[in-house]
Amino acid sequence: MPDCPALFISAPASGQGKTTITAGLARHHRRQGRRVRVFKTGPDFLDPMILERASGAPVMSLDLWMVGETACRELLAQAAEHADLILIEGVMGLYDGTPSSADLAAAFGVPVVAVISAKAMAQTFGAVAFGLAHYRPDVAVRGVFANRVGSPRHAQMLEESVPTGMSWMGSISSTADIELPDRHLGLHQAAEIADLDRRLDLAADALASTPLAALPPAVRFVSLSNPSPSAAPLPRLLDGAHIAVARDAAFSFIYPANLALLEALGARVSFFSPLADEAAPETGTALYLPGGYPELHAAALASNARAAASVRAHAAAGKPIFAECGGMLYLLESLTTIDGATTPMLGLLPGEVRMQKRFAALGMQQLDGPLGTLTGHTFHYSHVSTPLTPVLHATRPQSDTAGEAVYRSGSIVATYMHSYWPSNPAFTAALFHGKAF
Incomplete structure (x- = not known):
């Protein structure tokens, strides 16, 4: 089985805009005619609804504990057989939880791009990016993307702060037309956002000219070949139900x-x-x-x-x-x-x-x-x-x-x-x- 391009979208914390960026990226590549499969890290029902609308394909959960490493590997391998691009959205911050998004990325060798909300931040952006990239040597944080940027000059300062060895993956500004509404349990359900497709298209438009959308070879390829042997067919325990x-x-x-x-x-x-x-x-x-x-x-x-x-x-x-x-x-x-x-x-x-x-x-x-x-x-x-x-x-x-x-x-x-x-x-x-x- 050939390798499939795959990318892990993570962040230093919740609320940085991971879902907006992942969904916009999925919509962009779908509009280019590519078959995109998106996965969500950890237990989540709401983000996958948005990501499914963006990609046009069901969004499965990946979690080393709840789903299990073997089952995660099988899900990724099945997607790689038919997809042109695999995107995995992380949960919370990159290193939060046990197991964490970092654990999942490391287990399957998927390169990470960190989405950082740059609102009210300048050169400290680079320090945060440096910390994410160097906290664990087995996690390949290859690039950084700035969300909620205030101006072209702001974006320039952020780009100049990116540490050596990390790729600047671009930026988008803060706009209410792109942000996804939320409530106490998380994002609104996809069916409740009347203009969701417009928001996704606007996010895709904003990302189209960024290095992130281009997926340069330095951050894009990962081997998902040689999956674990497929499990035996399941017994028909619910036949007739x-x-x-x-x-x-x-x-x-x-x-x-x-x-x-x-x-x-x-x-x-x-x-x-x-x-x-x-x-x-x-x-x-x-x-x-x-x-x-x-x-x-x-x-x-x-x-x-x-x-x-x-x-x-x-x-x-x-x-x-x-x-x-x-x-x-x-x-x-x-x-x-x-x-x-x-x-x-x-x-x-x-x-x-x-x-x-x-x-x-x-x-x-x-x-x-x-x-x-x-x-x-x-x-x-x-x-x-x-x-x-x-x-x-x-x-x-x-x-x-x-x-x-x-x-x-x-x-x-x-x-x-x-x-x-x-x-x-x-x-x-x-x-x-x-x-x-």
Whole structure:
């Protein structure tokens, strides 16, 4: 298999504009007729929505712990077989977390370009770039790109500060027409940004004349050949299953790899929208209610009787329901927003949830059961009060502190944790057969 051009876009911290630059770069090369595959480092549902719109292809997660190094290598190798360019967007700062973006870049030998927000900064830009490049010798930080530059003279000072051995990859100015809007859990969802394609095109236009868009040979090539041997075909553990997935603006935190796994296991996957008052299909053998933003749509969800009745009927029939984070909130008795407004939810799980201004939990977690370990993560701004006794608690890979509770009530299994199902296909199949706990 030939080598594929690949580039890792990272930064010294969150909020530097990694997603804007990565998305603009993907859109630029797509407009040039190239097949672009973008990956996102770590657990994330929101950035991949933007990156998928920009590139025109699904965006998979890469994480050495949650996904695993072997699976990451296979995903990259599969993309390299068909892509003209691979872009990987990092998470947080380059060296933040365990494992970090730097760990991922080093594991696969992907060269890094650091995006640094230069607002209110001049020659210190070079010092930051120097630190990123020299902190670890196994991480190839080859170039630096300046975001939010104030003027041509400002860009000149920044370029002159770049240390020897690093490439100046260009700059773009700060403009509201390009910046992507965000809220408490991160960027707005792609479908919620009415002018997203215009923003992506403007970002692509701004990047088109920069060295970054040209991808000079000094920073572009990486060998992704000789992947690990492909795993054996998956057993058809969900043959005959019909799994109905809630998917809309209220329930959208779905890993593409999770849906692909269900189909690989033999399940038929269909979608319905509680927000549009669509009923879950009666032929469904199991329901999946993913995370999302039910708190932003509480009134609509409460008034959509047809969707609610179908979920209640599914539970009454004893069919499995697996609910994660926002999906779990939808099943509780009530939801109270930050401003104190309380809205009734489905009442299939006893208890209530209250939203809060600061996050309640953040980080990688795993479930350990009879079928092994299922990896995932948690990130939420709410607190659930329920009389239910957990059947299990998740654990944290780097802490003895208990993780998220897993609740079971009848055929319903619910938790705050977002699972990455390919980490344990047998565990996943058991969830949708109602036999995991």
